[in-house]
Amino acid sequence: MSAAFVDIAWAGRPVRIEHQWVGPADPRLPLMVFLHEGLGSLTMWRDFPQRLCAATACRGLVYSRPGYGKSTPRAAEEAWGLDFMHSQAHEVLPALLAALQIDTAARPPWLFGHSDGGSIALLHAAAFPARVAGAIVLAPHIKVEDLSLASIEKARLAYLQTDLRSKLSRHHDDPDSAFWGWNRIWLHPPFRHWTIEAEIGAITCPLLALQGVDDEYGTMEQIAGIARRVPGTELRAFADCGHSPHRDQADAVIAAVSAFMAPHTAPTAPTAPTTYNATLTGDPR
Numbered sequence: 001m002s003a004a005f006v007d008i009a010w011a012g013r014p015v016r017i018e019h020q021w022v023g024p025a026d027p028r029l030p031l032m033v034f035l036h037e038g039l040g041s042l043t044m045w046r047d048f049p050q051r052l053c054a055a056t057a058c059r060g061l062v063y064s065r066p067g068y069g070k071s072t073p074r075a076a077e078e079a080w081g082l083d084f085m086h087s088q089a090h091e092v093l094p095a096l097l098a099a100l101q102i103d104t105a106a107r108p109p110w111l112f113g114h115s116d117g118g119s120i121a122l123l124h125a126a127a128f129p130a131r132v133a134g135a136i137v138l139a140p141h142i143k144v145e146d147l148s149l150a151s152i153e154k155a156r157l158a159y160l161q162t163d164l165r166s167k168l169s170r171h172h173d174d175p176d177s178a179f180w181g182w183n184r185i186w187l188h189p190p191f192r193h194w195t196i197e198a199e200i201g202a203i204t205c206p207l208l209a210l211q212g213v214d215d216e217y218g219t220m221e222q223i224a225g226i227a228r229r230v231p232g233t234e235l236r237a238f239a240d241c242g243h244s245p246h247r248d249q250a251d252a253v254i255a256a257v258s259a260f261m262a263p264h265t266a267p268t269a270p271t272a273p274t275t276y277n278a279t280l281t282g283d284p285r
Contacts, residue, residue, distance in 0.1 A: 003042060003070065008095040010066065011087075017096055018042055018070040019063035023053025030133065030265050031102065031109040032058040033093075035117030037244075038182040039155075041069030041171045048246045049112075055254045056261050058110065063096060073177035080185040082194060085116060089123035104131040108205075110261070111135040114246065115217065116182070118209075119196060122226070126202040134206040134264055136257050139215055139243050142225050143195040144186075151216045152186045159183070200229050207233045208260045212241030212248060234260055 003020045020042055023029075034049050036042070041064045053060040065088055067074035074080075081087070097104055110133050113121030118140025125132040141148065158164045159179050168175040185191055207230055209223040220237060227233040236256050241248045 005070075006096070006099045008092070008099050010092055010095060015066050015072045015092075016070075017063055017066070017072075017092075017099075019061060019096070019100070022050045022060040022062060024057070024059050026059065030056075030058045030261075031107065032056070032060045033097075033109050033111050034060060034062040035093075035111060035113035035120050036062075036065070036068070037115035037117055038186070039168065039178060040114065040117065041178070043069065043171045046247075048250060051250065052112070052254055052257060055258050057265070061100070061102075061109075066092060067174075067181045068172055068178045070173050073172075073174035074181045076176075078181075080181050082185070082188075082191055084181075084185055085119050085196075086123055089120045090127055093120070093124055094128070104128070108133040112138075112257075113140065114138045115243065116141065122200050122203065123196060125205055125207070126196075126199050129202060129204045132205045134208075134261065135203070136208045136210070136260065137223075137226075138210045138245050138253070139212065139218060140209065140222060140226070141218060142197050142200060142222055144192050145218055145221070147219060148217050149187065149192070152183060156183050156187065197225060197229060200226060203230045206260070206264050208236070208257065209233055210236045210238065210245055210253060210256060212238045212243060212245050214241060215243045217243045 003018050005016050005018055007014050007016055032053060034045060036044065042062050045062055049060045049062050064071040066072050102109065108131050111121040111125060118137035119142065121135050121137050122140060122142070125135045165175050165179070168179060172178040209226050211218070211220060211223045213220065223235050227235055238245050238249050238252060245253050
């Protein structure tokens with residue numbers, strides 16, 4: 001199934017959201033919602049959502065947040081606020097699920113978030129504890145570290161001086177919308193004090209946090225901090241792995257997620273389910 005579009009009301013205006021269903025098309029199966037990184041989009045996941053959904057017997061929903069991919073771009077003069085991840089978690093994601101007629105009260109979805117998307121998953125799980133079945137977060141941010149800011153400054157220089165903009169244009173209709181929305185708020189001096197450490201203590205669902213030991217955007221303290229505040233959190237560290245474990249070590253991530261989810265998902269035996277046969281392609285590197 002190719003990408004589709006749905007309109008939601010957000011920030012006082014209609015916003016078009018690019019989305020795609022992947023995996024088995026059986027409504028009896030658990031739903032997993034994929035939340036991309038700060039420069040990500042639907043296509044930048046490549047075939048990972050399809051592979052993970054096949055391994056975990058889930059149907060998947062992948063989407064591009066406003067400002068990314070083929071979703072409504074950020075206006076040139078519009079700047080993300082210090083609460084931009086809260087807004088995505090508390091407003092955009094619930095509006096999208098409602099627009100797609102997903103009853104999260106009856107069938108809470110699983111969340112799979114990477115980087116900024118991992119932080120958004122944590123914030124959503126904390127705000128709506130009864131409406132999330134479980135969460136898997138890769139390289140999430142719960143506070144701002146010097147390492148993060150140094151790498152984001154390097155990304156700014158790369159965007160200005162290399163072909164990074166051209167690479168991102170493969171995945172975003174408006175690469176400036178995606179890049180500058182993300183980069184400017186992270187490098188905005190007041191954002192240095194951003195933290196969600198207190199808020200995530202409200203999470204009650206099963207939680208798995210994964211991170212590469214060589215992550216250039218955050219130290220292992222990010223997931224260690226989650227475990228201190230959310231009892232029962234399972235942690236996995238991947239050696240020889242950077243900020244994107246699902247790209248660097250996809251097989252290991254799929255195995256870890258499958259093992260984590262198994263005790264929490266009831267076995268099903270659907271009769272010859274159809275599949276969406278979707279493959280997400282592309283990588284900006």
